[in-house]
Amino acid sequence: MIVDAVTARWAGALYGLAQKQGALAAVVADVRRIAVEAARPELRRVLLNPRLDVATRRSSLDGALRGAHALTQNFVGLAFDRGREEVLVALGAAFHRRILEEAGEVEGVVETARPMTQTEVDRAAVDFGRVLGQKLLLVNRVVPEIIGGARVIAGNRMLDGSVSGRLDALKRRLLQAPLPG
């Protein structure tokens, strides 16, 4: 999910505060519950509906907030008071990304033309992670169009070691090559 700058800032503030107060585990659990709720289209329709009053929209999250940590309750309250309830939609993704960042990890996809075994995926994570300078958490996706080799997409970076990528590069070079004479 795409995390916009505002959500990233709000999530960062909640994460920092929870860490400071030693309530990170509880807040993370709350945020995961909110994320599950926010993924439901019917809830989003209520949460982001400007025709409904704040109390109605806020009450749509009552289930998820039942028994939540005080910091989470405050966070949601403040978001509604400031008219920033849209941050709740991608809060789970933003939090997840922050947790990975703190651990120096990055999630990614390794694309291959045929399915990889878990051992191969793990080895690819180590090899490509070394190139990217991060610990990679890879999942395998089969994309027959890449013909052979592998392509790793992690965050906003792509390491292309696929046959199709190399053929594309060769095609570009051939198109730019000067004619003899």
Place this chain on the structure above:
Amino acid sequence: MELRPAEVTSILEKEIEKYKGETSMQSIGTVLSVGDGVARVYGLDDCVMNELLEFPNGVRGVALNLEEDNVGCVLLGDATKVKEGDTVRSSGRVISVPTGDQLLGRVVNALGDPIDGKGPLGTTAADLRPIESPAPSVVEREPVKEPMQTGIKAIDAMIPIGRGQRELIIGDRQTGKTALCIDTIINQKTTAGGDPKDPEQMICVYVAVGQKQSTIVDVLRRLELAGAMPYTIIVSASANDEASMQYLACYAGVAMAERFRDEGRHVVIFYDDLYKQALAYRQVMLLLRRPPGREAFPGDVFNLHSRLLERAAKISRDAPKINPRYKKGGGSITALPIVETQEGDVAAYIPTNVISITDGQIFLESALFNAGIKPAVNAGISVSRVGGAAQIPAMKKISGGLRLGLASYRALAAFAQFGSDLDKATQQELTRGERLTEVLKQGQYVPMPVEQQILIIYVANAGHLDDVPAKRVTEVEKAYLRAMAEQHPEVAEGIKKTKNVSDSERAAMDKVIAAVKVQLNTKAKG
């Protein structure tokens, strides 16, 4: 274009030999939205301003807005091939165009891709130059002091243009702005012979922005007929191209011109026209949601033109010692931007901006054009702020007071229509002005060498034509130039060689014009 399999095989052999199967690392992003030739992309963390981006299906784009959580970019191809969620790759290089001799005689688009059906340019990666580059610094420049002959009497005599100057051509539609450009390009062959390898030959770059394709074809055909294409490059971003291409074409053109300038060559570049470029820029910037200012143009529309025109300069001979970018000093880029006005309004936003940036303007007036005075140069408000220093001494001597005299004549002529009695001096001024106007009329596609211009302007400015009926001035001019070529060819040769005019040459001109007048009078009586 004929495709020769042997050539393709040889290229393949070289490429396969050099090929390294390296894993490439690229910064990627995801298209958030796309519409009207503009896309917003999430990701692309390392993207830099003006970086070329690769979209799927061979569509390219340029990053223009680097925001906190997305990148705003303009698409340089078919926007319908790009959709939400597509992966965008950064190319790691800012938008560049091919440059060099291979472009001469070619028609290319704003990205430097050939569009004339004559096959690939044959340039290499080393020939690529970024379209945005800093203008020459103060120490790298020298004052404008060499003439850039247009071959148009009214301009070379009254509003001279020097190499490295920026002279605006401004006027309403259908006043002959493009015609001035074509004549100037053709004249570069008259002046230096037309061999692109000759260092004295001016290179011409014609940038067509937002023009009808038929107009561009017409320009190309005219230049081909005149044999002017071997030293000319046409950069075309026609009316049906994307607004982004129209806005970038001028920068692409000047990047191509800079290559020649840095090699010590002289280049003249025509931007036809900057008003349409500003409109294209406005469209792109509004779509990128930059705040609109006056007339909805973005706040940096002045900088759009000033940074473009600042790249026109005369480079000093010592420039290579200061900056290794210059392989040879002494080169120049002369810029002749065009701005189209609406209803003659030179005080509108874009015209005033460009007037304030340039070193003078040639104002073409509809009323003069419709009255049959072509080129329709309004001598009163046309001016060249630095060109005087770049006139050859002979022209400077014989054309003194010509522009002011003609401007004063136009004012008097309007006044004289009231039919009041006029004193002798005023009548004399009207007579002279009328003859000068006739002499400065010139047909299209027939630029005149400067020495011939001097021959005829001398006799008109000295009053030798005052007793010739205005209707017969053209006839006398032709007969006189013919007689000079036959009887005193050494005069034109002398002016060409010494760039000056001696007393004996003046005497020869006086003698020949008197004889021509007698001869034509006799003929008319007979």
